[in-house]
Amino acid sequence: MESEVGFVIAVVVFVTFLFAISIFAQKKIVIEHTKTQKLTLTGIFAAIAAILMYVEIPLFFVPDFYKLDFSEIPVLIASFMMGPVAGVATEFLKIIIKLIIKPTSTAFVGEFANFMMGCSFIIPASIIYWKKKTRKHAVAGMAVGTAIMTFVGCFMNAFILLPAYAYIYGGIPVSVLIDKGSVVNPAISNMTTFILLAVSPLNIIKGALVSILVFLIYKPITRGIKAITKNS
Known part of the structure:
Protein backbone atom coordinates (compact mmCIF):
# COMPACT_ATOMS: atom_id res chain seq x y z
CA MET A 1 0.00 0.00 0.00
CA GLU A 2 2.75 2.41 0.98
CA SER A 3 4.65 1.60 -2.20
CA GLU A 4 1.53 2.35 -4.29
CA VAL A 5 1.03 5.72 -2.56
CA GLY A 6 4.69 6.52 -3.09
CA PHE A 7 4.38 5.58 -6.75
CA VAL A 8 1.31 7.83 -7.21
CA ILE A 9 3.10 10.72 -5.51
CA ALA A 10 6.15 10.19 -7.69
CA VAL A 11 3.97 10.15 -10.83
CA VAL A 12 2.16 13.35 -9.77
CA VAL A 13 5.47 15.09 -9.03
CA PHE A 14 6.92 13.92 -12.34
CA VAL A 15 3.86 15.02 -14.34
CA THR A 16 3.84 18.38 -12.53
CA PHE A 17 7.52 18.77 -13.37
CA LEU A 18 6.83 18.04 -17.04
CA PHE A 19 4.00 20.59 -17.07
CA ALA A 20 6.29 23.18 -15.48
CA ILE A 21 9.02 22.52 -18.03
CA SER A 22 6.50 22.72 -20.88
CA ILE A 23 5.00 25.99 -19.64
CA PHE A 24 8.45 27.54 -19.19
CA ALA A 25 9.55 26.39 -22.65
CA GLN A 26 6.31 27.66 -24.19
CA LYS A 27 6.75 31.10 -22.62
CA LYS A 28 10.37 31.18 -23.75
CA ILE A 29 9.39 30.28 -27.30
CA VAL A 30 6.58 32.87 -27.34
CA ILE A 31 8.91 35.57 -25.99
CA GLU A 32 11.61 34.78 -28.55
CA HIS A 33 9.02 34.58 -31.33
CA THR A 34 7.57 37.95 -30.25
CA LYS A 35 11.03 39.52 -30.19
CA THR A 36 11.74 38.23 -33.68
CA GLN A 37 8.41 39.56 -34.94
CA LYS A 38 9.08 42.99 -33.39
CA LEU A 39 12.55 43.19 -34.91
CA THR A 40 11.17 42.17 -38.30
CA LEU A 41 8.34 44.71 -38.15
CA THR A 42 10.73 47.44 -37.02
CA GLY A 43 12.94 46.76 -40.02
CA ILE A 44 10.00 46.70 -42.44
CA PHE A 45 8.48 49.93 -41.11
CA ALA A 46 11.90 51.63 -41.13
CA ALA A 47 12.52 50.60 -44.75
CA ILE A 48 9.12 51.95 -45.83
CA ALA A 49 9.78 55.18 -43.92
CA ALA A 50 13.20 55.57 -45.57
CA ILE A 51 11.61 55.25 -49.01
CA LEU A 52 8.91 57.78 -48.09
CA MET A 53 11.65 60.29 -47.20
CA TYR A 54 12.30 60.60 -50.93
CA VAL A 55 8.67 61.51 -51.66
CA GLU A 56 8.91 65.22 -50.91
CA ILE A 57 6.17 67.76 -51.56
CA PRO A 58 7.05 71.46 -51.89
CA LEU A 59 4.70 73.95 -50.23
CA PHE A 60 3.97 77.41 -51.56
CA PHE A 61 4.42 79.28 -48.27
CA VAL A 62 7.91 78.00 -47.33
CA PRO A 63 11.34 78.28 -49.02
CA ASP A 64 12.37 75.49 -51.37
CA PHE A 65 14.76 73.94 -48.82
CA TYR A 66 11.73 72.88 -46.77
CA LYS A 67 9.67 69.96 -48.06
CA LEU A 68 6.75 67.96 -46.71
CA ASP A 69 7.23 64.19 -46.46
CA PHE A 70 5.20 61.37 -44.94
CA SER A 71 7.99 59.21 -43.52
CA GLU A 72 6.53 59.51 -40.02
CA GLY A 110 19.05 67.37 -42.27
CA GLU A 111 19.10 63.80 -40.97
CA PHE A 112 19.59 64.98 -37.39
CA ALA A 113 16.68 67.39 -37.76
CA ASN A 114 14.44 64.69 -39.22
CA PHE A 115 15.29 62.31 -36.37
CA MET A 116 14.71 64.87 -33.62
CA MET A 117 11.46 66.17 -35.11
CA GLY A 118 10.19 62.65 -35.68
CA CYS A 119 10.97 61.58 -32.12
CA SER A 120 9.34 64.70 -30.70
CA PHE A 121 6.18 63.64 -32.54
CA ILE A 122 6.00 59.87 -32.07
CA ILE A 123 7.22 59.61 -28.45
CA PRO A 124 4.45 61.68 -26.79
CA ALA A 125 1.85 60.31 -29.22
CA SER A 126 2.68 56.67 -28.43
CA ILE A 127 3.09 57.23 -24.67
CA ILE A 128 -0.40 58.72 -24.43
CA TYR A 129 -1.87 55.99 -26.66
CA TRP A 130 -0.26 53.19 -24.64
CA LYS A 131 -1.76 54.49 -21.40
CA LYS A 132 -5.13 53.42 -22.77
CA LYS A 133 -5.43 52.06 -26.28
CA THR A 134 -8.56 53.86 -27.44
CA ARG A 135 -9.29 56.11 -30.40
CA LYS A 136 -9.69 59.06 -28.04
CA HIS A 137 -6.19 58.49 -26.63
CA ALA A 138 -4.79 58.02 -30.13
CA VAL A 139 -6.24 61.37 -31.25
CA ALA A 140 -5.09 63.08 -28.05
CA GLY A 141 -1.62 61.59 -28.41
CA MET A 142 -1.26 62.71 -32.02
CA ALA A 143 -2.52 66.21 -31.16
CA VAL A 144 0.01 66.53 -28.33
CA GLY A 145 2.72 65.06 -30.56
CA THR A 146 1.96 67.61 -33.28
CA ALA A 147 2.11 70.47 -30.77
CA ILE A 148 5.43 69.28 -29.31
CA MET A 149 6.91 68.66 -32.76
CA THR A 150 5.91 72.19 -33.78
CA PHE A 151 7.53 73.68 -30.67
CA VAL A 152 10.71 71.62 -31.10
CA GLY A 153 10.82 72.50 -34.79
CA CYS A 154 10.54 76.22 -34.09
CA PHE A 155 13.24 76.09 -31.41
CA MET A 156 15.64 73.95 -33.45
CA ASN A 157 15.26 76.02 -36.60
CA ALA A 158 15.84 79.29 -34.80
CA PHE A 159 18.84 78.25 -32.72
CA ILE A 160 20.39 75.19 -34.41
CA LEU A 161 19.26 74.29 -37.93
CA LEU A 162 19.21 77.63 -39.73
CA PRO A 163 22.62 78.67 -38.32
CA ALA A 164 23.98 75.22 -39.23
CA TYR A 165 22.62 75.42 -42.78
CA ALA A 166 24.07 78.93 -43.14
CA TYR A 167 27.47 77.57 -42.11
CA ILE A 168 27.23 74.59 -44.48
CA TYR A 169 26.30 76.80 -47.42
CA GLY A 170 29.62 78.64 -47.24
CA GLY A 171 29.19 80.61 -44.06
CA ILE A 172 26.46 82.85 -45.45
CA PRO A 173 24.48 85.06 -43.05
CA VAL A 174 21.28 83.52 -41.68
CA SER A 175 19.49 86.56 -43.10
CA VAL A 176 20.05 85.12 -46.59
CA LEU A 177 17.89 82.12 -45.65
CA ILE A 178 15.32 84.44 -44.11
CA ASP A 179 15.22 86.36 -47.39
CA LYS A 180 14.30 83.13 -49.19
CA GLY A 181 11.24 83.05 -46.97
CA SER A 182 10.46 86.66 -47.87
CA VAL A 183 10.38 85.70 -51.55
CA VAL A 184 7.46 83.29 -51.04
CA ASN A 185 5.80 85.32 -48.29
CA PRO A 186 6.48 89.08 -48.11
CA ALA A 187 5.20 89.10 -44.52
CA ILE A 188 8.39 87.26 -43.50
CA SER A 189 10.98 89.87 -42.57
CA ASN A 190 13.01 88.44 -39.69
CA MET A 191 13.65 85.25 -37.71
CA THR A 192 10.47 85.62 -35.65
CA THR A 193 8.16 85.96 -38.64
CA PHE A 194 10.07 83.20 -40.45
CA ILE A 195 9.40 80.82 -37.56
CA LEU A 196 5.77 81.89 -37.12
CA LEU A 197 4.78 81.99 -40.80
CA ALA A 198 6.92 79.20 -42.30
CA VAL A 199 8.30 76.69 -39.80
CA SER A 200 5.30 76.58 -37.47
CA PRO A 201 2.55 76.02 -40.09
CA LEU A 202 4.74 73.49 -41.93
CA ASN A 203 5.00 71.32 -38.82
CA ILE A 204 1.33 71.74 -37.91
CA ILE A 205 0.27 70.68 -41.41
CA LYS A 206 2.68 67.73 -41.40
CA GLY A 207 1.52 66.55 -37.98
CA ALA A 208 -2.14 66.93 -38.91
CA LEU A 209 -1.85 65.06 -42.22
CA VAL A 210 0.21 62.23 -40.74
CA SER A 211 -2.24 61.94 -37.85
CA ILE A 212 -5.29 61.80 -40.12
CA LEU A 213 -3.74 59.18 -42.40
CA VAL A 214 -2.58 57.00 -39.50
CA PHE A 215 -6.01 57.29 -37.88
CA LEU A 216 -7.60 56.00 -41.10
CA ILE A 217 -5.20 53.16 -41.93
CA TYR A 218 -3.94 51.97 -38.53
CA LYS A 219 -6.66 49.40 -37.79
CA PRO A 220 -6.71 47.76 -41.24
CA ILE A 221 -2.90 47.51 -41.26
CA THR A 222 -2.64 46.06 -37.75
CA ARG A 223 -5.43 43.56 -38.47
CA GLY A 224 -3.56 42.40 -41.56
CA ILE A 225 -0.26 42.10 -39.68
CA LYS A 226 -1.89 40.18 -36.82
CA ALA A 227 -3.51 37.78 -39.29
CA ILE A 228 -0.17 37.14 -41.00
CA THR A 229 1.84 36.72 -37.77
CA LYS A 230 -0.84 34.50 -36.25
CA ASN A 231 -0.44 32.01 -39.08
CA SER A 232 3.36 32.18 -39.11
Missing part, protein backbone atom coordinates in the same frame (compact mmCIF):
# COMPACT_ATOMS: atom_id res chain seq x y z
CA ILE A 73 3.45 57.47 -40.99
CA PRO A 74 5.10 54.00 -40.72
CA VAL A 75 7.12 55.20 -37.70
CA LEU A 76 3.97 56.27 -35.86
CA ILE A 77 2.23 53.00 -36.75
CA ALA A 78 5.23 51.09 -35.34
CA SER A 79 5.08 53.24 -32.19
CA PHE A 80 1.38 52.56 -31.69
CA MET A 81 1.82 48.84 -32.32
CA MET A 82 4.99 48.16 -30.31
CA GLY A 83 5.54 51.16 -28.04
CA PRO A 84 7.69 54.32 -27.96
CA VAL A 85 11.01 52.44 -27.72
CA ALA A 86 10.25 50.57 -30.93
CA GLY A 87 9.19 53.88 -32.45
CA VAL A 88 12.52 55.53 -31.68
CA ALA A 89 14.34 52.44 -33.01
CA THR A 90 12.31 52.64 -36.23
CA GLU A 91 13.04 56.36 -36.52
CA PHE A 92 16.78 55.79 -36.07
CA LEU A 93 16.90 52.83 -38.47
CA LYS A 94 14.99 54.91 -41.03
CA ILE A 95 17.79 57.47 -41.04
CA ILE A 96 20.48 54.77 -41.27
CA ILE A 97 18.77 53.12 -44.26
CA LYS A 98 18.35 56.50 -45.94
CA LEU A 99 22.05 57.27 -45.49
CA ILE A 100 23.00 53.86 -46.91
CA ILE A 101 20.87 54.49 -50.00
CA LYS A 102 22.05 58.07 -50.43
CA PRO A 103 24.83 59.75 -48.42
CA THR A 104 24.07 63.01 -46.64
CA SER A 105 24.19 66.26 -48.60
CA THR A 106 23.78 68.46 -45.52
CA ALA A 107 26.63 67.23 -43.29
CA PHE A 108 24.02 65.19 -41.35
CA VAL A 109 22.15 68.34 -40.29
Whole structure:
Protein backbone atom coordinates (compact mmCIF):
# COMPACT_ATOMS: atom_id res chain seq x y z
CA MET A 1 0.00 0.00 0.00
CA GLU A 2 2.75 2.41 0.98
CA SER A 3 4.65 1.60 -2.20
CA GLU A 4 1.53 2.35 -4.29
CA VAL A 5 1.03 5.72 -2.56
CA GLY A 6 4.69 6.52 -3.09
CA PHE A 7 4.38 5.58 -6.75
CA VAL A 8 1.31 7.83 -7.21
CA ILE A 9 3.10 10.72 -5.51
CA ALA A 10 6.15 10.19 -7.69
CA VAL A 11 3.97 10.15 -10.83
CA VAL A 12 2.16 13.35 -9.77
CA VAL A 13 5.47 15.09 -9.03
CA PHE A 14 6.92 13.92 -12.34
CA VAL A 15 3.86 15.02 -14.34
CA THR A 16 3.84 18.38 -12.53
CA PHE A 17 7.52 18.77 -13.37
CA LEU A 18 6.83 18.04 -17.04
CA PHE A 19 4.00 20.59 -17.07
CA ALA A 20 6.29 23.18 -15.48
CA ILE A 21 9.02 22.52 -18.03
CA SER A 22 6.50 22.72 -20.88
CA ILE A 23 5.00 25.99 -19.64
CA PHE A 24 8.45 27.54 -19.19
CA ALA A 25 9.55 26.39 -22.65
CA GLN A 26 6.31 27.66 -24.19
CA LYS A 27 6.75 31.10 -22.62
CA LYS A 28 10.37 31.18 -23.75
CA ILE A 29 9.39 30.28 -27.30
CA VAL A 30 6.58 32.87 -27.34
CA ILE A 31 8.91 35.57 -25.99
CA GLU A 32 11.61 34.78 -28.55
CA HIS A 33 9.02 34.58 -31.33
CA THR A 34 7.57 37.95 -30.25
CA LYS A 35 11.03 39.52 -30.19
CA THR A 36 11.74 38.23 -33.68
CA GLN A 37 8.41 39.56 -34.94
CA LYS A 38 9.08 42.99 -33.39
CA LEU A 39 12.55 43.19 -34.91
CA THR A 40 11.17 42.17 -38.30
CA LEU A 41 8.34 44.71 -38.15
CA THR A 42 10.73 47.44 -37.02
CA GLY A 43 12.94 46.76 -40.02
CA ILE A 44 10.00 46.70 -42.44
CA PHE A 45 8.48 49.93 -41.11
CA ALA A 46 11.90 51.63 -41.13
CA ALA A 47 12.52 50.60 -44.75
CA ILE A 48 9.12 51.95 -45.83
CA ALA A 49 9.78 55.18 -43.92
CA ALA A 50 13.20 55.57 -45.57
CA ILE A 51 11.61 55.25 -49.01
CA LEU A 52 8.91 57.78 -48.09
CA MET A 53 11.65 60.29 -47.20
CA TYR A 54 12.30 60.60 -50.93
CA VAL A 55 8.67 61.51 -51.66
CA GLU A 56 8.91 65.22 -50.91
CA ILE A 57 6.17 67.76 -51.56
CA PRO A 58 7.05 71.46 -51.89
CA LEU A 59 4.70 73.95 -50.23
CA PHE A 60 3.97 77.41 -51.56
CA PHE A 61 4.42 79.28 -48.27
CA VAL A 62 7.91 78.00 -47.33
CA PRO A 63 11.34 78.28 -49.02
CA ASP A 64 12.37 75.49 -51.37
CA PHE A 65 14.76 73.94 -48.82
CA TYR A 66 11.73 72.88 -46.77
CA LYS A 67 9.67 69.96 -48.06
CA LEU A 68 6.75 67.96 -46.71
CA ASP A 69 7.23 64.19 -46.46
CA PHE A 70 5.20 61.37 -44.94
CA SER A 71 7.99 59.21 -43.52
CA GLU A 72 6.53 59.51 -40.02
CA ILE A 73 3.45 57.47 -40.99
CA PRO A 74 5.10 54.00 -40.72
CA VAL A 75 7.12 55.20 -37.70
CA LEU A 76 3.97 56.27 -35.86
CA ILE A 77 2.23 53.00 -36.75
CA ALA A 78 5.23 51.09 -35.34
CA SER A 79 5.08 53.24 -32.19
CA PHE A 80 1.38 52.56 -31.69
CA MET A 81 1.82 48.84 -32.32
CA MET A 82 4.99 48.16 -30.31
CA GLY A 83 5.54 51.16 -28.04
CA PRO A 84 7.69 54.32 -27.96
CA VAL A 85 11.01 52.44 -27.72
CA ALA A 86 10.25 50.57 -30.93
CA GLY A 87 9.19 53.88 -32.45
CA VAL A 88 12.52 55.53 -31.68
CA ALA A 89 14.34 52.44 -33.01
CA THR A 90 12.31 52.64 -36.23
CA GLU A 91 13.04 56.36 -36.52
CA PHE A 92 16.78 55.79 -36.07
CA LEU A 93 16.90 52.83 -38.47
CA LYS A 94 14.99 54.91 -41.03
CA ILE A 95 17.79 57.47 -41.04
CA ILE A 96 20.48 54.77 -41.27
CA ILE A 97 18.77 53.12 -44.26
CA LYS A 98 18.35 56.50 -45.94
CA LEU A 99 22.05 57.27 -45.49
CA ILE A 100 23.00 53.86 -46.91
CA ILE A 101 20.87 54.49 -50.00
CA LYS A 102 22.05 58.07 -50.43
CA PRO A 103 24.83 59.75 -48.42
CA THR A 104 24.07 63.01 -46.64
CA SER A 105 24.19 66.26 -48.60
CA THR A 106 23.78 68.46 -45.52
CA ALA A 107 26.63 67.23 -43.29
CA PHE A 108 24.02 65.19 -41.35
CA VAL A 109 22.15 68.34 -40.29
CA GLY A 110 19.05 67.37 -42.27
CA GLU A 111 19.10 63.80 -40.97
CA PHE A 112 19.59 64.98 -37.39
CA ALA A 113 16.68 67.39 -37.76
CA ASN A 114 14.44 64.69 -39.22
CA PHE A 115 15.29 62.31 -36.37
CA MET A 116 14.71 64.87 -33.62
CA MET A 117 11.46 66.17 -35.11
CA GLY A 118 10.19 62.65 -35.68
CA CYS A 119 10.97 61.58 -32.12
CA SER A 120 9.34 64.70 -30.70
CA PHE A 121 6.18 63.64 -32.54
CA ILE A 122 6.00 59.87 -32.07
CA ILE A 123 7.22 59.61 -28.45
CA PRO A 124 4.45 61.68 -26.79
CA ALA A 125 1.85 60.31 -29.22
CA SER A 126 2.68 56.67 -28.43
CA ILE A 127 3.09 57.23 -24.67
CA ILE A 128 -0.40 58.72 -24.43
CA TYR A 129 -1.87 55.99 -26.66
CA TRP A 130 -0.26 53.19 -24.64
CA LYS A 131 -1.76 54.49 -21.40
CA LYS A 132 -5.13 53.42 -22.77
CA LYS A 133 -5.43 52.06 -26.28
CA THR A 134 -8.56 53.86 -27.44
CA ARG A 135 -9.29 56.11 -30.40
CA LYS A 136 -9.69 59.06 -28.04
CA HIS A 137 -6.19 58.49 -26.63
CA ALA A 138 -4.79 58.02 -30.13
CA VAL A 139 -6.24 61.37 -31.25
CA ALA A 140 -5.09 63.08 -28.05
CA GLY A 141 -1.62 61.59 -28.41
CA MET A 142 -1.26 62.71 -32.02
CA ALA A 143 -2.52 66.21 -31.16
CA VAL A 144 0.01 66.53 -28.33
CA GLY A 145 2.72 65.06 -30.56
CA THR A 146 1.96 67.61 -33.28
CA ALA A 147 2.11 70.47 -30.77
CA ILE A 148 5.43 69.28 -29.31
CA MET A 149 6.91 68.66 -32.76
CA THR A 150 5.91 72.19 -33.78
CA PHE A 151 7.53 73.68 -30.67
CA VAL A 152 10.71 71.62 -31.10
CA GLY A 153 10.82 72.50 -34.79
CA CYS A 154 10.54 76.22 -34.09
CA PHE A 155 13.24 76.09 -31.41
CA MET A 156 15.64 73.95 -33.45
CA ASN A 157 15.26 76.02 -36.60
CA ALA A 158 15.84 79.29 -34.80
CA PHE A 159 18.84 78.25 -32.72
CA ILE A 160 20.39 75.19 -34.41
CA LEU A 161 19.26 74.29 -37.93
CA LEU A 162 19.21 77.63 -39.73
CA PRO A 163 22.62 78.67 -38.32
CA ALA A 164 23.98 75.22 -39.23
CA TYR A 165 22.62 75.42 -42.78
CA ALA A 166 24.07 78.93 -43.14
CA TYR A 167 27.47 77.57 -42.11
CA ILE A 168 27.23 74.59 -44.48
CA TYR A 169 26.30 76.80 -47.42
CA GLY A 170 29.62 78.64 -47.24
CA GLY A 171 29.19 80.61 -44.06
CA ILE A 172 26.46 82.85 -45.45
CA PRO A 173 24.48 85.06 -43.05
CA VAL A 174 21.28 83.52 -41.68
CA SER A 175 19.49 86.56 -43.10
CA VAL A 176 20.05 85.12 -46.59
CA LEU A 177 17.89 82.12 -45.65
CA ILE A 178 15.32 84.44 -44.11
CA ASP A 179 15.22 86.36 -47.39
CA LYS A 180 14.30 83.13 -49.19
CA GLY A 181 11.24 83.05 -46.97
CA SER A 182 10.46 86.66 -47.87
CA VAL A 183 10.38 85.70 -51.55
CA VAL A 184 7.46 83.29 -51.04
CA ASN A 185 5.80 85.32 -48.29
CA PRO A 186 6.48 89.08 -48.11
CA ALA A 187 5.20 89.10 -44.52
CA ILE A 188 8.39 87.26 -43.50
CA SER A 189 10.98 89.87 -42.57
CA ASN A 190 13.01 88.44 -39.69
CA MET A 191 13.65 85.25 -37.71
CA THR A 192 10.47 85.62 -35.65
CA THR A 193 8.16 85.96 -38.64
CA PHE A 194 10.07 83.20 -40.45
CA ILE A 195 9.40 80.82 -37.56
CA LEU A 196 5.77 81.89 -37.12
CA LEU A 197 4.78 81.99 -40.80
CA ALA A 198 6.92 79.20 -42.30
CA VAL A 199 8.30 76.69 -39.80
CA SER A 200 5.30 76.58 -37.47
CA PRO A 201 2.55 76.02 -40.09
CA LEU A 202 4.74 73.49 -41.93
CA ASN A 203 5.00 71.32 -38.82
CA ILE A 204 1.33 71.74 -37.91
CA ILE A 205 0.27 70.68 -41.41
CA LYS A 206 2.68 67.73 -41.40
CA GLY A 207 1.52 66.55 -37.98
CA ALA A 208 -2.14 66.93 -38.91
CA LEU A 209 -1.85 65.06 -42.22
CA VAL A 210 0.21 62.23 -40.74
CA SER A 211 -2.24 61.94 -37.85
CA ILE A 212 -5.29 61.80 -40.12
CA LEU A 213 -3.74 59.18 -42.40
CA VAL A 214 -2.58 57.00 -39.50
CA PHE A 215 -6.01 57.29 -37.88
CA LEU A 216 -7.60 56.00 -41.10
CA ILE A 217 -5.20 53.16 -41.93
CA TYR A 218 -3.94 51.97 -38.53
CA LYS A 219 -6.66 49.40 -37.79
CA PRO A 220 -6.71 47.76 -41.24
CA ILE A 221 -2.90 47.51 -41.26
CA THR A 222 -2.64 46.06 -37.75
CA ARG A 223 -5.43 43.56 -38.47
CA GLY A 224 -3.56 42.40 -41.56
CA ILE A 225 -0.26 42.10 -39.68
CA LYS A 226 -1.89 40.18 -36.82
CA ALA A 227 -3.51 37.78 -39.29
CA ILE A 228 -0.17 37.14 -41.00
CA THR A 229 1.84 36.72 -37.77
CA LYS A 230 -0.84 34.50 -36.25
CA ASN A 231 -0.44 32.01 -39.08
CA SER A 232 3.36 32.18 -39.11
